[in-house]
Amino acid sequence: MTAAPLLEIANLRAVFDTPRGRVVSVDDVSLSIPAGKTLGLVGESGSGKSVTSLSLMRLIARSGGRIEAGRMILRPAGGREIDLAALPEPAMREVRGRDIAMIFQEPMTSLDPVWSIGDQIAESVRLHQGVSRREARARAIEMLRLVGIPAPERRVDDFPHQLSGGMRQRVMIAIALSCRPGLLIADEPTTALDVTIQAQILDLIRRLQADIGMAVLFITHNMGVVAEIADRVAVMYAGQVVEEAPVAEIFATPRHPYTQGLLASIPGTTAPRPDRRLPTIGGMPPSPLNRPEGCRFAPRCAFATDACRAAVPPLEDIGGDRKVRCIRWQEVSQ
Amino acid sequence: MVRFLAERIASAVLTVLGASILAFLVLRALPTDPARLIAGPFAKEDVLAEVRAQMGLNKPLVMQYVDYITSFLSGDWGFSYGAGKPVLPLIAERLPASAELALFSFVIALVAAVAFAVLVSYSRSRILDGILRAVSFVSVGVPPFWIALLLLMLFFETLGWFPGPVGRGPAPQHAITGFYTIDHLLAGNVSGALNALWHLALPGIALALGSFGYLVRLLRANLLDVVHEPFVTVLHSKGVPPVTTHFRHILPNAFLPTLTAAGMILAQLIGGSVLVEQIFTWPGIGTLVIDGVTRQDYAVVQAFILLSALIYIVVNLAVDLLYGYVDPRVRRS
Numbered sequence: 001m002t003a004a005p006l007l008e009i010a011n012l013r014a015v016f017d018t019p020r021g022r023v024v025s026v027d028d029v030s031l032s033i034p035a036g037k038t039l040g041l042v043g044e045s046g047s048g049k050s051v052t053s054l055s056l057m058r059l060i061a062r063s064g065g066r067i068e069a070g071r072m073i074l075r076p077a078g079g080r081e082i083d084l085a086a087l088p089e090p091a092m093r094e095v096r097g098r099d100i101a102m103i104f105q106e107p108m109t110s111l112d113p114v115w116s117i118g119d120q121i122a123e124s125v126r127l128h129q130g131v132s133r134r135e136a137r138a139r140a141i142e143m144l145r146l147v148g149i150p151a152p153e154r155r156v157d158d159f160p161h162q163l164s165g166g167m168r169q170r171v172m173i174a175i176a177l178s179c180r181p182g183l184l185i186a187d188e189p190t191t192a193l194d195v196t197i198q199a200q201i202l203d204l205i206r207r208l209q210a211d212i213g214m215a216v217l218f219i220t221h222n223m224g225v226v227a228e229i230a231d232r233v234a235v236m237y238a239g240q241v242v243e244e245a246p247v248a249e250i251f252a253t254p255r256h257p258y259t260q261g262l263l264a265s266i267p268g269t270t271a272p273r274p275d276r277r278l279p280t281i282g283g284m285p286p287s288p289l290n291r292p293e294g295c296r297f298a299p300r301c302a303f304a305t306d307a308c309r310a311a312v313p314p315l316e317d318i319g320g321d322r323k324v325r326c327i328r329w330q331e332v333s334q
Numbered sequence: 335m336v337r338f339l340a341e342r343i344a345s346a347v348l349t350v351l352g353a354s355i356l357a358f359l360v361l362r363a364l365p366t367d368p369a370r371l372i373a374g375p376f377a378k379e380d381v382l383a384e385v386r387a388q389m390g391l392n393k394p395l396v397m398q399y400v401d402y403i404t405s406f407l408s409g410d411w412g413f414s415y416g417a418g419k420p421v422l423p424l425i426a427e428r429l430p431a432s433a434e435l436a437l438f439s440f441v442i443a444l445v446a447a448v449a450f451a452v453l454v455s456y457s458r459s460r461i462l463d464g465i466l467r468a469v470s471f472v473s474v475g476v477p478p479f480w481i482a483l484l485l486l487m488l489f490f491e492t493l494g495w496f497p498g499p500v501g502r503g504p505a506p507q508h509a510i511t512g513f514y515t516i517d518h519l520l521a522g523n524v525s526g527a528l529n530a531l532w533h534l535a536l537p538g539i540a541l542a543l544g545s546f547g548y549l550v551r552l553l554r555a556n557l558l559d560v561v562h563e564p565f566v567t568v569l570h571s572k573g574v575p576p577v578t579t580h581f582r583h584i585l586p587n588a589f590l591p592t593l594t595a596a597g598m599i600l601a602q603l604i605g606g607s608v609l610v611e612q613i614f615t616w617p618g619i620g621t622l623v624i625d626g627v628t629r630q631d632y633a634v635v636q637a638f639i640l641l642s643a644l645i646y647i648v649v650n651l652a653v654d655l656l657y658g659y660v661d662p663r664v665r666r667s
Contacts, residue, residue, distance in 0.1 A: 059570050097573035104571075109564040112583050114590070114662060124572045159662035175572065 004075055005032040006182055006215045007056075012070035012085075014048075014055045016063075023288045025051040025065065027239040030315075033232075035182065038209065038216040040230030040247065042223065042262070046285060048239040049219045053185045056217070057102055058084060058092050074099060076182050098128040101176035105188040107168035111160040117144075117171045118156030121178050128179045143174035146211075147204060166197035173204060180212050187219045202228055223266050227251060235259050238285055238296040241315060245322040255324040257301045257332050295326070303328050338658060346651045353643030354406070358399050360639070361632050371630055372415060406640065412633030416625060421637045425619055430512025431502060432611065432618030436603035438515075438534045439542035444596060446542070447549035448589075455557035455588075456580050466550065473547030479609040482540035486613070489536060496536050499614045503533040537614040541607050545599045552595055556588035563587070590661050597653030598646075605642030 014026040026048040033039045041049045054060040055067050072084040076099040087095065104110050111120060121143050122136035131139070137156065144152035147170040160168055169189060176184060186205060190198040206229060209216055218229055226233055227247065234244040235258065243256040254260045261281035283300040286292055295313050298304040307327060315325045326332060369385040370377065377385075386392050390401050405411075411421040454463045473481075489496045497503065506517035506526060515534070518526035560566070561584060569579045611620030619638060626634030657664045 057571055059567060062567060062570065093573045093575060095573070096571055102568075102571040104564065104568060106564055110568045112565045112569070112587065114586050115583070116662075123574065127573060161663050172568070175568075 003035070006035040006075055007217075008032045008071075008073040009052075009056070010071045010073070012052065012055060012072065013068045014051050014060055014065055015068045016065040018064075018289075021289050024068075025239055025288065026055060029070075029236075029239075029241055031234055031241065031244075033183070033215045033217060035215055036209070036213050037231045038218055038229055040226035040233040041217060041219045041236060042221065042226055042233060043236035044221055044285060046238075046288065047236040049236050050187055052236075053102065053187050053217060053219055056084060056185060057096060057100060058087070058089075074183070094128070097124050097176075097181070098179045099181055100183045100185060101179070101181040102185040102187065103169070103172045103176050103189045105191050107165050107172055107189075107192060110172055111168060113160055116157050116159055117163070117174075118158075121171070121175050124175055124178045139178060140174075143178050144171070146177075146208065147171070147174045148200075149174075166193055166200065169193060169197075169201055170204065173201075173208070177208055177212060177214075181214055183215045183217065184209070185217045185219070188221070190225060191220070191222070198225070205229065223251075223262055235262070238291060239288065240296065240325060241323075242297065242325045243323065244315075245320075245324075249320065249322060253333065255318065255322065255329045255333050256297075256326050257303055258297050260332070261300075303332050338664075339655070342651055342654045346647045349647050350644055353647075354403060354640055355399065357636050357639040357643070358402055361636050362395065362398075364632075366630060368632060406637075411637040414626070414631050414634050416629040416631035416634070421633050424622065424634070425637060425641065428617060428619045428622050430509075431616060432607060432620060433604055434502075434513040434515065435534060435537055435541065435607060435611070435616060435618060436600065437513075438531075439538040439540075439607075440545065440596075440600045440603055442538055442542040443545035443549055443599070446546050447553055448585075451550050451553035451557055451588075452580065452585060454554055455561060455584070456576075463554075466554065470547035470551045470554075473543040474551070476543070477609075478540050478544055478607075479613055481543055482537065482610050482613045485536045485540055497533050501533070501615045501617055503529050537607075537610050537616055540610050540613075541603060545603065549592065549596060549599065553588060553592050556591055557584060560584045560588045590657075593653055593657060593660075594650075597649050601642075601646035601649040604645050604649075605638075 009029060009031045012026055012029045013024060016023045016025055029048070029052055031039065031041075031052075041052065043049045051060060051065065054063065054065075056072060058067075060066065067085055070085055074082045074084055074095070076082070076095075082091075082095065082099075084092065084095065111117065115123075118137060118140040121140035122133070125131060125136040125139045126133070141152045141156050144156060149155050149167060149170055155163075160171075163171065172189075184205075189205070190201050193201060202225065205216065205218075208214075216229070218226070220226060230247045232244070233247050233250045234241050235250075235256065236242065237258050243250070243254070243259045245255075250259065251263065254263055258281070261279070264279040265281065267278055281300055286296060286299065292299055292309065294307075294309040294311050295301070295304065298308045301308070305328070313325050313327045315323050316329070317323050318329065367382075369382045369389065369391060372389075373381050373385050383392070390398055393401070409422055411425070413419075414421050414424055417424055450466055454466050485496075486499060490498045502514050504526065506514055506521055506523065508517065508521065510517050510520055514530035515527045518524075518530055566579060566584065569583055570576075574583075605619075607616075607618065608620035608623055610616070611618045612624055615621070619641075622634060623638045625631065626638070
């Protein structure tokens with residue numbers, strides 16, 4: 001690898017102060033995404049994947065959290081280098097929507113119900129590119145065509161309630177990509193959609209990614225979706241990255257017991273047998289207020305030993321462009 | 335859209351009919367005999383019978399109602415024995431004074447409610463929010479006539495900044511709209527218009543306070559709801575500045591549900607300023623109604639009840655139609 005990655009998150013820690021104590025939602029997370037590539041960020045609810053993305057957008061304060069430590073270096077086109085964690089808010093506003101854009105899980109509630117969809121796309125374009133009202137409208141129509149909305153000249157004046165969930169998610173994508181950002185954060189963008197629509201939206205994101213040449217941080221809890229879209233995968237558990245590897249390797253040879261459990265619990269990856277139940281990972285993720293001392297997965301792990309419970313295992317570089325946070329990964333992998 | 339309109343108008347007509355039946359029955363149920371009121375306490379029974387026949391009071395109740403409605407629709411709203419005049423012109427000459435006062439206080443209440451609710455929801459200051467909630471709580475609870483007296487004591491008697499309870503001030507030369515402020519302006523008389531505003535100020539504020547308290551509480555709650563909508567996070571993720579987000583996205587969304595309440599308040603203000611008008615000797619329909627009640631001049635009271643209902647219904651109909659215009663979800667469905 002020659003060029004420095006587009007995005008480099010180093011030792012990010014994001015916390016929430018709750019009435020019941022301080023919660024570390026994202027603990028020492030380091031990730032990087034090269035330009036034009038897709039990183040799949042996988043984990044269950046509460047694992048810290050969405051908080052990671054909100055930290056990147058610096059929108060975490062809205063939900064009551066804050067970034068406590070770490071750097072988030074973004075290298076947008078033009079050879080600049082920005083630390084998002086230290087950027088003043090006005091400059092951060094310019095980055096949002098222009099260099100990093102985001103699409104969300106709930107297309108039904110993500111659009112302003114009293115603005116036409118065309119105006120909502122044009123708003124971004126006018127804000128970041130200072131073009132005229134007329135030009136922005138033309139761009140909105142062009143974007144609607146790009147995301148596959150039929151008769152865009154007519155639909156541009158439609159309001160969100162006139163569109164289906166899938167169509168609204170296309171509009172969200174049109175808004176996000178209207179300024180050709182270098183990085184798109186997609187936070188479970190297909191979770192709320194029908195399976196057939198899911199596939200269409202994934203196709204669309206992939207196609208536009210190739211067109212625009214942007215990197216994608218794709219957040220999901222669905223390993224099937226990851227297999228479709230990601231180049232690389234990072235698995236999060238209880239606020240930490242527990243395994244990171246190229247997508248093919250994750251599926252072929254998962255090294256962390258949690259990743260193995262995740263893969264085993266996908267229906268259809270093993271031949272269905274009526275006498276066998278779908279494997280699950282026993283137990284529950286630990287409460288963020290009361291996490292175990294050592295390895296956070298230890299209470300649910302079949303391989304756990306006293307050494308696992310004694311100290312937090314480091315995220316170890318195991319070669320082949322892979323990392324794993326497990327002191328027994330070699331035994332686990334056999 | 336046509337169906338929407340037809341439905342709303344049909345329901346408005348039904349409501350007016352209901353209100354007219356109510357106004358009609360309430361007065362028929364009173365123990366006083368209108369014939370005796372007119373003919374006097376010493377009138378003989380045959381004279382009373384004649385008066386009753388003249389007034390149609392010997393007909394069946396249903397026929398009396400039909401008479402009442404047809405004459406109401408043809409502009410015959412009865413005769414005020416207290417004023418010695420037909421009721422319709424009596425009300426017509428006094429309605430503009432009440433309407434001007436009501437509209438003025440409505441504008442004050444609405445503008446102040448929007449301003450303070452936006453300030454609190456934008457600043458997210460707990461202290462400001464607490465103050466606003468206390469003020470709105472008190473202003474909804476305190477009767478307007480008492481506020482009117484307080485305002486008079488403070489701003490007229492003590493400070494002398496505003497005129498006392500002397501009504502609307504000098505009338506403009508030509509009555510065009512019946513609103514003194516506008517008629518003065520139309521005549522090019524700016525100082526006259528300002529003087530009319532000066533007279534409107536105290537009764538206007540006294541009336542506005544309760545409506546302000548109600549509207550501001552509603553709008554504040556709506557704003558704080560909308561602030562947490564997912565689409566607001568999306569706007570932030572687009573890099574839209576907070577001020578733009580608040581005024582162009584959050585406020586319109588929060589204001590829509592407030593529209594209905596605002597319409598009801600306007601209608602109530604037009605018909606419901608009786609006591610405040612009395613205190614400021616405002617020559618509106620409020621004072622007329624008080625006179626009507628004390629003199630048992632029922633034609634006036636009856637007309638007032640029906641007129642209030644009519645105004646209420648017309649304003650609400652207007653609000654419904656306005657929804658169809660400003661809310662895209664209603665417009666297209």
